[in-house]
Amino acid sequence: MAMEITRADVDGCPELRVSGRLDSYWSRHLGEAIDELLREGIHRARLNLADTSYISSAGIRVLLQAYKQFVAVGGALVVVEPSARVREVLDLAGLGTLLGTAAVAPAKEAARGDAVVWRLEEDGCAFEAYDCERGARLAWRVEGSPELLPAAAFEERHAATFKLSRDVMALGIGAFGDSWAACRERFGEFLAVGGCAACQPTDETGCADDMVSTGTFTPSLMTLHSLSCQGKFARLVRFESAGGGGPVGLTTIVRGCLAAAGPAGEAAPAAGVVLVAESAGLLGAALKRPPVGNGNAALFRHPEVRQWLSFSPVRSHTRAVAVVVGVAARAPVPEPPAKLLRPLDADGKLVGHFHAAAFGYRPLRKGYIEMEATVRRLFEGGGLQGVLHLLADHRPGCGAGESEFTRGACWVGPLESISSPEQTS
Amino acid sequence: MAQPEEHGGSSESAIVLDSDLKELERLEAFIDAFCERENLPEKTRYHLHVAIEELVVNAIRHGACDPPQGAIRLAMRMEAGEVRLTLCDTGRPFDPLSVPAPDLTASVVERPVGGLGVHLVRCLIPDIRYERREARNWLYLAKPVVADDDDSAL
Numbered sequence: 181m182a183m184e185i186t187r188a189d190v191d192g193c194p195e196l197r198v199s200g201r202l203d204s205y206w207s208r209h210l211g212e213a214i215d216e217l218l219r220e221g222i223h224r225a226r227l228n229l230a231d232t233s234y235i236s237s238a239g240i241r242v243l244l245q246a247y248k249q250f251v252a253v254g255g256a257l258v259v260v261e262p263s264a265r266v267r268e269v270l271d272l273a274g275l276g277t278l279l280g281t282a283a284v285a286p287a288k289e290a291a292r293g294d295a296v297v298w299r300l301e302e303d304g305c306a307f308e309a310y311d312c313e314r315g316a317r318l319a320w321r322v323e324g325s326p327e328l329l330p331a332a333a334f335e336e337r338h339a340a341t342f343k344l345s346r347d348v349m350a351l352g353i354g355a356f357g358d359s360w361a362a363c364r365e366r367f368g369e370f371l372a373v374g375g376c377a378a379c380q381p382t383d384e385t386g387c388a389d390d391m392v393s394t395g396t397f398t399p400s401l402m403t404l405h406s407l408s409c410q411g412k413f414a415r416l417v418r419f420e421s422a423g424g425g426g427p428v429g430l431t432t433i434v435r436g437c438l439a440a441a442g443p444a445g446e447a448a449p450a451a452g453v454v455l456v457a458e459s460a461g462l463l464g465a466a467l468k469r470p471p472v473g474n475g476n477a478a479l480f481r482h483p484e485v486r487q488w489l490s491f492s493p494v495r496s497h498t499r500a501v502a503v504v505v506g507v508a509a510r511a512p513v514p515e516p517p518a519k520l521l522r523p524l525d526a527d528g529k530l531v532g533h534f535h536a537a538a539f540g541y542r543p544l545r546k547g548y549i550e551m552e553a554t555v556r557r558l559f560e561g562g563g564l565q566g567v568l569h570l571l572a573d574h575r576p577g578c579g580a581g582e583s584e585f586t587r588g589a590c591w592v593g594p595l596e597s598i599s600s601p602e603q604t605s
Numbered sequence: 606m607a608q609p610e611e612h613g614g615s616s617e618s619a620i621v622l623d624s625d626l627k628e629l630e631r632l633e634a635f636i637d638a639f640c641e642r643e644n645l646p647e648k649t650r651y652h653l654h655v656a657i658e659e660l661v662v663n664a665i666r667h668g669a670c671d672p673p674q675g676a677i678r679l680a681m682r683m684e685a686g687e688v689r690l691t692l693c694d695t696g697r698p699f700d701p702l703s704v705p706a707p708d709l710t711a712s713v714v715e716r717p718v719g720g721l722g723v724h725l726v727r728c729l730i731p732d733i734r735y736e737r738r739e740a741r742n743w744l745y746l747a748k749p750v751v752a753d754d755d756d757s758a759l
Contacts, residue, residue: 203629203658204626204629204658204662204666205626205627205629205630234651234654234655235655236655236658236659236662236722236725237659237721237722237724237725238662238722240721241721244713244716247713247714248713248714251714265651269655269725272724272725272728272729273709273721273724273725274707274709274710275713275716
């Protein structure tokens with residue numbers, strides 16, 4: 181006999197009713213149905229096992245996993261009316277606590293809902309902001325010579341070492357390793373935030389790689405150029421697509437972030453942003469070859485661009501969770517950061533530079549959440565799929581568009597100073 | 606291939622399975638047919654289903670049986686009021702009795718997600734013996750018949 185899952189609303193709480201077998205073969209379907217609930221933003225649910233005739237350790241594994249996922253987002257999953265057989269096996273497994281003890285309360289507003297200091301609904305997106313560190317600003321810094329990229333003209337003397345400090349977020353071209361020889365063939369897009377970093381190596385493996393700093397261990401990267409922000413974030417901006425509209429474009433989110441970033445409620449001219457969000461599709465590109473030792477190349481010119489960059493006009497990483505790191509500003513922007521910032525919107529009034537790391541789907545907790553804890557949970561959970569440079573292509577008619585998200589959290593800080601230290605030669 | 610074989614006097618039933626989760630359906634039907642023939646009580650049937658599935662799934666998932674065709678053989682018979690099972694597979698050496706018992710007192714959130722299968726088998730089947738010979742894993746299990754109203758058996 182197979183398994184069937186039906187979904188109903190009981191007293192305002194979604195309930196999945198499982199009839200049939202929760203065995204090795206069928207239980208993964210339950211896992212998928214539970215993931216779907218979490219994806220819809222549901223954080224409280226019931227699992228009715230009255231008609232479940234059979235449960236094996238594989239079924240228990242799915243229950244445990246689901247239970248933990250709900251707890252991780254501050255919600256609850258309760259097993260109700262287990263059949264005698266299910267109860268027997270759950271008891272043997274020492275999991276009596278999974279059984280319905282209390283009625284599930286209807287979903288409540290986030291506990292820190294009263295701490296919302298700013299709200300905005302614009303372009304089909306609802307924003308809410310919380311104060312993180314009132315009046316905090318980020319110091320930003322450009323290191324290296326990004327203008328060497330189009331000709332792939334980087335040499336050993338352009339490389340710098342970047343330590344994964346927990347109060348620094350950064351993006352650029354880099355590789356894990358501490359020597360030119362170790363990194364030379366692997367330089368690609370990277371991003372770093374909260375003591376974690378992800379790289380997209382350009383060697384044959386093509387497998388994105390990540391590192392997380394721990395108590396005594398601070399990993400470092402070798403970078404060809406980087407854009408970094410240091411300091412504390414002023415605000416957390418939560419967003420969600422509103423009014424039944426589709427997913428929200430990066431430009432809309434960035435506009436909301438700038439609007440929320442100003443210390444006295446006014447819009448900030450420029451801000452550093454860390455975004456953790458459920459992706460509806462990322463539009464981006466990644467280097468195929470390390471941009472070193474050439475000098476005569478033209479990375480961005482057709483048809484040569486095909487040898488250097490992987491780019492798909494179709495959005496990738498739908499149904500993923502993305503960590504996006506970058507800087508946005510209203511044009512015009514003073515040199516030197518200007519050369520790193522590209523138009524985000526169709527009329528070029530908003531410029532920015534963002535890299536994204538895509539991870540397997542994980543639900544995000546609602547309300548106020550901590551940046552470092554959220555990012556580290558993603559990195560430590562594994563499941564890094566890739567790192568890419570996000571693109572915006574608003575050409576009328578033929579433009580590929582931009583990256584889109586359904587909901588997420590942005591930590592934002594207005595930018596304080598602009599500094600470009602001496603060439604690190 | 607892999608038809609249940611009948612063995613005369615001892616009334617043993619046996620089935621040969623490929624190392625493939627799709628075989629679970631056939632395994633289920635085989636256990637059902639045996640329990641039906643021996644007229645076993647409901648609870649005993651359920652315990653047999655859970656325990657055998659755990660062991661077979663383990664062999665399929667972790668045994669790396671090569672080739673997968675016909676890699677697992679299960680024989681069942683009645684003897685002295687017990688169900689006697691012999692399970693044999695060509696997978697990597699694995700003695701389920703060597704698996705440490707999970708910490709059932711840990712909170713649900715701290716619990717590792719895996720490792721419960723062997724624990725369930727050991728709860729449901731009191732008498733298990735393991736042997737490795739002829740490059741195969743051999744498990745001999747004896748399950749006393751449990752009456753449906755008997756709760757003490759657990």
